[in-house]
Amino acid sequence: MGSEQEPDDSDNDGITIGSIVLAAIPFFALTLAPFVANRLEPMIFGIPFLLAYCVFWVLMTPVFLFCVDRLRKRR
Amino acid sequence: MNSSIALLIILFIIVGTIGFGILGVRRIKMNPAQFILGGRSFGVVFLWLLSAGEVYTSFTFLGAAGWAYSRGAPAFYIICYLTLSCITIFFYMPPIWRIARQHGLLTNADYFAHRYQSRALGFLTGLVGVVFMIPYLTLQLTGIQILLQIAGYGAIDSIRAAGVAFALIIGFVLISGLRGAAWASLIKDTLVLAGVVFAGIVLPIQFFGSPQAVISKVVQVHPNWxxxxxxxxxxxxxxxxxxxxxxxxxxxxxxxxxxxxxAAKSPDTIRRNATILPVYQIMLLLVFFAGFTALLVKPGIKGQDADQSFMLVVQEHYPAWLLGLIAGAGCLAALVPASAQILAAASLLSRNLFPAKEEQLTQRTRLWIIVLALLAFGLWVYNRASLVGLLLIGYSGITQLFPGVVLSLRKQPPHAWSVATGIIVALVLLSVFALQGTSVIYGAHAGTVALAANVGCVFLIDYFVGARRRKPSP
Incomplete structure (x- = not known):
């Protein structure tokens, strides 16, 4: 990808409402973790549910941000 | 005997890392943009090293385990908030990078001064940055002192030893600037990763069979943990x-x-770094396991001493060379971020608070590094206890700059006065909370209350100031 050398100078980086909504999903999933996932059971791979939920969304964040980047580049 | 083995290993690690960092920059000619920003040339790997290097400090290494030990689930917040940071910078950092490069801006206070056309706002935000950085620096010193105390098996003066380690790293940053810090992060992250894998996987397996077994044991003993x-x-x-x-x-x-x-090479580098950085958080999971293991193996450590929990387990049950390796990794986790922090704070002083001429900027920044280092060390030696409290204010304080950064990207940014008033109101509120000893209001972190007041203030003042500004003159 040649974009590494020449930064694109578009006004808003191709960010749309759609991409903000997409990125907001892991953002709020993590912020609201204690209200939706404050449980011990079910344990996932022996990890308490609250911790497993946080780890899951942390690992999903790169996936979401990757999709936002794809959306951005398509424009 | 034990203490000299462990301490020699630590010394070797610190000096080796510094040597490696200096080697990495030996051909680079130092100008201000190079010294402070590494010449704005960092690709994904370097940027990742640097930002991961600055985020994973001795607080992560000792503090996260300490919280898992002393508090349990509240510690999980650490894994979540850093991810939130990555999501937000993905959006707002690329435009800021572009503006900064176009106008040769080097610090966040430069950015405020330029974007809001107000030297005064640049001064205020620079001051906020320096003031709240000092408790953060002293936290790193406390981290080093804890590690050296444990590695010295009580045989050395750990305050003096921490001073020596601190002096070494200050000398390093004076020579090598930001690029050297990024090189040093390479060794630091490798060693910290090894140390964390040992503490989070090997320790649980040796004592209880597996990390999962540690968790179910903790749940048996502390059902609400x-x-x-x-x-x-x-x-x-x-x-x-x-x-x-x-x-x-x-x-x-x-x-x-x-x-x-x-320091990134392009906006794309920033976005890619923000995309992959969250994966690194998984390291924290292992740090939690280490804290939980320590809770079972060595229960009864109270208060601030919980930060020492898993290091004490290593000291008690493992040979000195291993303790030295892990403590050395921990020392780097304090020293490398401290070098980047002190460099950033010193450049605020030399650029924004007491502006130096361009050709003197690098020298002046070096001078401020020395002043800040002496100041931080002096404050730390005379008053170590209350500074931990100051750090809690530190995070609440520094976040008050966030609304001004994001709102600056609007087509019609708010007036500099509105942003300044928001920051000042929030800081006054925080000081009042601190004097009252309030850290939680109706269950929420007191800093969020100040942040809400800050944002409210910006919009309220801007409604009046902004209206007058837009009115055509009679």
């Missing part, structure tokens, strides 16, 4: 959500974090 208490209690659910939000938004308001992003 893995979940949060109700919304209105301290460290309950509302505290968790508000702290994740506050620290997540403010994570990249620290001067050294903004500097690290401005």
């Amino acid at each position: 893995m979940t949060l208490v109700g919304p209105t209690e301290n460290y309950g659910t509302l505290w968790f959500a508000s702290t994740v939000l506050l620290s997540g938004l403010g994570g990249y308001s620290w001067p050294q974090e903004i500097t690290s992003q401005l």
Whole structure:
């Protein structure tokens, strides 16, 4: 990808409402973790549910941000 | 005997890392943009090293385990907030990078001064950055002291030893600037990763069979350890959500974090780094396991000493050379971020608070590094206890710069006065909370209350100031 050398100078980086909504999903999933996932059971791979939920969304964040980047580049 | 083996290994690690860092920059000619920003040339790997290097400090290494030991589930906030930071910088950092490069801006205060056309706002934000950086620096010193104390088996003066380690790293940053710090992060991250794998996987397996077994043991002994208490209690659910939000938004308001992003080669580098950085959080999971293991193996450590928990287990049950390796990794986790922090704070002083001429900038920044180092060390030696309290204010304080950064990107940014008033009102509120000893309000982190007041103030004042500004003159 040649974009590494020449930064694109578009006004808003191709960010749309759609991409903000997409990125907001892991953002709020993590912020609201204690209200939706404050449980011990079910344990996932022996990890308490609250911790497993946080780890899951942390690992999903790169996936979401990757999709936002794809959306951005398509424009 | 034991103490000299462990301490020699630590010394070797620190000196080796410094040598490696200096080697990495030996052909680079130092000008201000090179010294402070590494010449704005960092690709994904270097940027990742630097930003991961600055985020994973001795607080992560010792503090996260300490919280898992002393508090349990509230510690999980650490894994969440750094991810939130990555999501937000993905959007707002690329445009800031472009403006900064176009106009040759080097610090976050430069950015405020330029974007809001106000030297005074640049001064204010620079001052906020320096003032709140000092407690953060002293925290790193406490981290080093804990590690050297444990590695010295009580045989050495750990305060003096911490001073020596600190002096070494200050000398290093004086020579090598930001690029050297990024090189040093390479060794630091490798060693810290090894140390964390040992503490989070090997320790649990040797004592209990597996990390999962540690968790089920902890649940047996402390049934409520893995979940949060109700919304209105301290460290309950509302505290968790508000702290994740506050620290997540403010994570990249620290001067050294903004500097690290401005050092990127292109906006794409920033976005890629933000995309992959969350994966690194998984390291924290292992740190939690280490803290939980220590809770079972060595229960009964109280208060601030919980930060020493898993290091004490290593000291008691493992040979000195291994203790030296892990403590050495921990020392780097304090020293390398401290070098980038002190560099960022010193450049605020030389650029924004007491502006130096361009050709003197590098020398002047070096001078301020020495002044800040002496100041931080002096404050730390004379008053170590209360500074931990100051750090809690530190995060709340630095986040107050966040609204001004994001609002500056609007087509019609608010007036400089509105932003300044918002910051000042929030800081006054925080000082009042601090004097009263309030850290939690109705279950929420007190910093979020100040942040809300800050944002409210910006919009309210801007409604009046902005209206007058837009009115055609009679």
